[in-house]
Amino acid sequence: MSESDRDHDIVVWGATGVAGRLLAEYLAGQYTPDELALALGGRDEERLGSVGADIRETTDAWAEVPIVLGDATDPESLRALAAETDVVATTVGPYTNYGSPLVEACIETGTDYCDLTGEINWIREVVDEYHNDAVAAEARIINSCGFDSVPADMGTLLVQSYAAAEHGAPCEEVRIYVDDASGGVSGGTLASFAELFEAASEDPVARETLRNPYSLAPPGEREGVDRGARRLARKDRWRSEWTAPSPMAAVNERVVRRSNALLDYRYGREFRCSEVIPTGRSLGGAASASLVAGGIGLFTGAMSVSPLRSLLSDVVFPDPGEGPSEQQMENGYFLVSVLGRGTGDDGEFTVQAEFGVDLDPGYGATARMLGESAMCLLRDEIDSPLEGGVLTPASGIGMPLAERLRDIGFTATVGEADG
Numbered sequence: 262m263s264e265s266d267r268d269h270d271i272v273v274w275g276a277t278g279v280a281g282r283l284l285a286e287y288l289a290g291q292y293t294p295d296e297l298a299l300a301l302g303g304r305d306e307e308r309l310g311s312v313g314a315d316i317r318e319t320t321d322a323w324a325e326v327p328i329v330l331g332d333a334t335d336p337e338s339l340r341a342l343a344a345e346t347d348v349v350a351t352t353v354g355p356y357t358n359y360g361s362p363l364v365e366a367c368i369e370t371g372t373d374y375c376d377l378t379g380e381i382n383w384i385r386e387v388v389d390e391y392h393n394d395a396v397a398a399e400a401r402i403i404n405s406c407g408f409d410s411v412p413a414d415m416g417t418l419l420v421q422s423y424a425a426a427e428h429g430a431p432c433e434e435v436r437i438y439v440d441d442a443s444g445g446v447s448g449g450t451l452a453s454f455a456e457l458f459e460a461a462s463e464d465p466v467a468r469e470t471l472r473n474p475y476s477l478a479p480p481g482e483r484e485g486v487d488r489g490a491r492r493l494a495r496k497d498r499w500r501s502e503w504t505a506p507s508p509m510a511a512v513n514e515r516v517v518r519r520s521n522a523l524l525d526y527r528y529g530r531e532f533r534c535s536e537v538i539p540t541g542r543s544l545g546g547a548a549s550a551s552l553v554a555g556g557i558g559l560f561t562g563a564m565s566v567s568p569l570r571s572l573l574s575d576v577v578f579p580d581p582g583e584g585p586s587e588q589q590m591e592n593g594y595f596l597v598s599v600l601g602r603g604t605g606d607d608g609e610f611t612v613q614a615e616f617g618v619d620l621d622p623g624y625g626a627t628a629r630m631l632g633e634s635a636m637c638l639l640r641d642e643i644d645s646p647l648e649g650g651v652l653t654p655a656s657g658i659g660m661p662l663a664e665r666l667r668d669i670g671f672t673a674t675v676g677e678a679d680g
């Protein structure tokens with residue numbers, strides 16, 4: 262338990278949803294009530310009770326898991342919840358619709374916060390609206406603590422920390438390769454994705470956020486050398502293989518660039534980064550890369566057209582609350598490699614980090630990444646010069662998160678690249 266006089270160490274806000282339930286189950290399975298004052302937060306007492314009952318059934322240690330009631334649209338209830346809590350870990354999305362009042366409540370009460378958002382339009386809103394207040398309140402508001410964007414952000418931090426320590430200089434460029442991934446997607450995630458396109462269709466600031474690769478950097482610093490996420494298949498010269506655009510690049514690349522800016526340009530002012538999906542060296546690799554690029558283009562094209570977006574959301578996507586199948590979650594895994602190149606005291610160098618685990622990336626793995634982010638905040642296991650603000654995993658928590666994830670079975674390695 263923490264030494265603060267607040268009732269709850271961590272509240273899982275949204276514990277009845279797909280990701281929230283997994284997060285609550287993970288934390289209760291990993292820590293005893295003596296180690297962690299955990300509470301389940303949400304708007305439906307009965308359903309929260311049933312999550313608690315399932316936890317009691319599977320983990321003997323927990324005789325009771327307290328419940329905190331509130332509503333994402335009722336700021337007063339969020340202030341009361343935040344005031345009694347050291348760290349709020351929230352899975353209540355779409356964050357564009359439900360996120361801001363909780364961020365405000367956490368800042369007002371000096372409560373640390375972490376979430377799973379990949380909605381860059383909303384992150385931009387929160388950066389512009391709340392960063393300075395969060396700095397003043399010394400509240401750490403950490404966005405994107407799931408598969409979006411921990412592997413990319415922490416993988417880059419691993420590479421850059423190693424380069425600085427071993428070669429005396431950061432890498433000038435980093436490429437994030439989603440080497441392997443298998444898992445499912447929930448209705449909640451697709452609803453959040455649709456919300457991003459909805460925002461872009463209505464709001465010029467959201468459109469600019471999607472267009473500008475530096476849109477999550479601090480105001481006044483939203484430009485740089487990168488041109489934005491790739492859209493076409495391309496032969497990658499570093500690995501001599503074909504690559505397709507990554508659907509998560511729009512989020513992950515911006516989060517990495519925000520980390521660099523928040524860390525006072527530790528990776529350099531001219532730092533470049535990109536994320537891609539490698540598909541192999543052969544002609545088949547070229548064909549797969551083109552197919553993936555075409556598929557992503559078609560999907561994003563359809564999501565940009567309002568009637569098609571409504572059709573996909575209402576008829577094709579699963580409803581919010583519906584998760585991937587048991588089988589998808591059980592058989593899931595991912596491996597992300599981050600390659601960095603630079604020039605140091607000893608000449609040119611190439612560094613490689615690997616980040617992965619044998620768990621469904623968006624759910625089993627995401628629950629652990631968010632849970633351990635919350636534990637870092639709770640236990641003040643932080644390696645960052647920043648004491649508050651709207652932050653990223655790498656800039657707001659830093660290396661202790663990689664250490665915690667390693668301790669629970671994640672691969673998080675870094676060293677000289679082969680060849």
Ligand SMILES: NC(=O)c1ccc[n+]([C@@H]2O[C@H](COP(=O)([O-])OP(=O)(O)OC[C@H]3O[C@@H](n4cnc5c(N)ncnc54)[C@H](OP(=O)(O)O)[C@@H]3O)[C@@H](O)[C@H]2O)c1
Pocket residue numbers: 274275276277278279280281303304305308331332333334352353354355356359377378379405406407408409410447448449450451453454581582583622623624627
């Ligand atoms: N970064 C990543 O890699 C990653 C991975 C997975 C998910 N996500 C994101 O995480 C979010 C959650 O996904 P999910 O699949 O768990 O969604 P979900 O199953 O739909 O869960 C949403 C949660 O929000 C709660 N909620 C909705 N409106 C509320 C309100 N007014 N007041 C309080 N609670 C409210 C729901 O409560 P009820 O049960 O009462 O409706 C539910 O607990 C999404 O934004 C998704 O994109 C990100």
